[in-house]
Amino acid sequence: MENDDADSTPPQGGRAARQNRPRVLPSSRRGRKTFERIFEATTALAAELGFEGVNTNLIASRAGVNIASLYRYFPNKQAIFAAISERLTADFKTEISGLVAQIDAGRPWKEAVADGMRLAANRRLISPGSRSIRIAIRLSPELQELDALETRAVSAMLADLMMRRSGAEPERAILAARVAIELAAAILDLLLSEPASDAEALASEASDAFIRYLTPLMEMPVSPQPLHS
Secondary structure, eight states, X not given: OOOOOXXXXXXXXXXXXXXXXXXXXXXSHHHHHHHHHHHHHHHHHHHHHHHHHOOHHHHHHHHTOOHHHHXXXXXXXXXXXXXXHHHHHHHHHHHHHHHHHHHHTTOOHHHHHHHHHHXXXXXXXXXXXXXXXXXXXXXXXXTHHHHHHHHHHHHHHHHHHHHHHHOOOHHHHHHHHHHHHHHHHHHHTHHHHOTTSOHHHHHHHHHHHHHHHHXXXXXXXXXXXXXXX
């Protein structure tokens, strides 16, 4: 049996997230290489077979690791898909944070939104495997909590931006951010079922819907602070 050294415990989340997390995280270089082989094999198999066609035996065989090593890290295939999705989400959040910083620095927000929609569209088309990972996260009941966590995280960044720009009330900003993101995601997710669709056109439609909905909150004047005697 492979020995990848003792590893750290993964972070906790909600019930579904805990059930679909790695058992442990690798701390050694050998363990990290095993993780990467498992990720690469899962992504390739997802592209070929879809979520339902993938199982842990196939993943272990394609990755070149024994099944005991795979189960040492992951309790089930959902945990592997979830870990890959979280990595993709972290990359996407970094990109969105960069766009928010550009808006704070003076870039027109509508221009930044258009770039963000192109990033989100491309994310769905990076590779057939990555697209299959997102389909699994969106459609699998066991993994939908991850999709909700991502939406809430990006919504929080957008809501914070609205509050800084216009003084929008926190509850209103958070609700509006979530609605706008879900609206845009529904448009862009057409690329999951119809990957041959015009990604640029869908990104443009998503941008237009997003901007029209949020313009009142993004551009309303900040309420003046009352003067104190």
